[in-house]
Amino acid sequence: VAILSDGKVLAHGVSDQLKRYSDTGVADATFNTTAATGSVLSSPRGLVIDSLGRIVVGDNGGGLLNRFSSSGAVDSAFNSASLSALGTGTASAVAIHNNDSVLVGGNFVGGLKKVTSAGAAETAFNNNAATSVGATVNSIAVQADGKIVLAGTFTGFVKRINADGTADTAFNTAIGSQFSSSASAVAIAPDGSIVVGGGFTGRLKKLNSDGSAGAAFATTPSATVNAVAVQADGKVLAGGGFTGRLLRFNADGSTDSTFVLDYSNELNTTVTAIAVSSTSGKIAVSTLNGP
Numbered sequence: 127v128a129i130l131s132d133g134k135v136l137a138h139g140v141s142d143q144l145k146r147y148s149d150t151g152v153a154d155a156t157f158n159t160t161a162a163t164g165s166v167l168s169s170p171r172g173l174v175i176d177s178l179g180r181i182v183v184g185d186n187g188g189g190l191l192n193r194f195s196s197s198g199a200v201d202s203a204f205n206s207a208s209l210s211a212l213g214t215g216t217a218s219a220v221a222i223h224n225n226d227s228v229l230v231g232g233n234f235v236g237g238l239k240k241v242t243s244a245g246a247a248e249t250a251f252n253n254n255a256a257t258s259v260g261a262t263v264n265s266i267a268v269q270a271d272g273k274i275v276l277a278g279t280f281t282g283f284v285k286r287i288n289a290d291g292t293a294d295t296a297f298n299t300a301i302g303s304q305f306s307s308s309a310s311a312v313a314i315a316p317d318g319s320i321v322v323g324g325g326f327t328g329r330l331k332k333l334n335s336d337g338s339a340g341a342a343f344a345t346t347p348s349a350t351v352n353a354v355a356v357q358a359d360g361k362v363l364a365g366g367g368f369t370g371r372l373l374r375f376n377a378d379g380s381t382d383s384t385f386v387l388d389y390s391n392e393l394n395t396t397v398t399a400i401a402v403s404s405t406s407g408k409i410a411v412s413t414l415n416g417p
Contacts, residue, residue, distance in 0.1 A: 127399045128181075129402070130179075134149060134154070146158060161198035163199075165200055166192065167187060168187030175222075176222045176226040181195075182228050186216045186217060189209035190213075190217045191205070191209075191245070208228075211245060211246055212241065215234025217231070218231055218265070219263060227241060228240065232262065233262045237256075237260055252291070254287075257292075262279040263278040265311045269314055269318070274287050277309035277310060277312040277324065279308045282298060282303075283307065284333070286298065296337070298337065300336055300337030304331065304333075305322070305331070308324055310351060311324065313362075315332075315362070316359075316360055319334055319335060321354045323350075342379055344381045347370075348369050351365070351368075352398050355402050355409075356402075358407065361375065361377060362377070363402070371393035393413060398413060
């Protein structure tokens with residue numbers, strides 16, 4: 127799920143095509159019809175918007191990446207090029223890197239790969255990442271300096287790599303054994319700290335920018351955290367299948383008592399993704415039942 131600058135919301139389901147909604151939740155019939163025309167999405171995972179408004183979706187079908195124009199038209203040239211560069215596999219996460227290049231993580235050889243904005247393979251980066259990552263990536267977050275933080279099933283479960291794909295050894299050493307099992311989601315806070323969610327002990331953790339343990343969260347979610355997001359004021363959102371479905375914490379880790387949801391009516395199933403508007407601060411979530 128993603129929120130555009132005009133408040134419109136982009137989303138996809140497990141087997142649905144890409145769809146757009148107004149900021150009041152009304153389906154955009156024109157965009158949705160355009161996006162469905164010629165699309166080969168079969169099991170989309172992850173969605174991101176580049177600096178030109180183009181929409182990139184990870185997929186487990188015909189190719190790891192599919193790109194659409196801002197109006198929903200399929201970008202056949204990019205899709206063909208990225209399929210040739212990346213092959214097939216299971217995509218779990220996508221992110222925009224430098225110069226609108228695209229990072230894709232998932233369950234395929236290497237775990238993380240990169241293509242240019244035209245869809246061509248970034249060979250040097252991919253070779254480095256195959257060594258520094260080497261296993262399934264579930265989530266990607268890009269720092270302002272171009273370094274990339276990853277959550278997944280690889281050794282350590284959270285890693286940071288440099289902009290060229292090589293390992294950030296100091297950060298990864300600092301991580302040590304802080305995570306007991308797979309990490310599902312990662313996000314960067316405005317102060318450079320890193321928020322991680324997953325099925326590990328505690329299920330939600332904050333790291334300092336150097337990889338050391340950050341402030342503890344006051345409440346431990348009762349089940350796996352599937353999604354995390356950080357607001358402009360540093361408040362942390364965590365979503366999953368736990369009681370409450372969506373929790374918010376203050377920047378210091380204390381529970382935000384002002385954030386109250388009637389989750390039995392408003393969110394009656396597992397949260398799978400969270401987006402926060404950079405302009406209005408509004409929050410959009412997707413669930414197992416859709417956006």
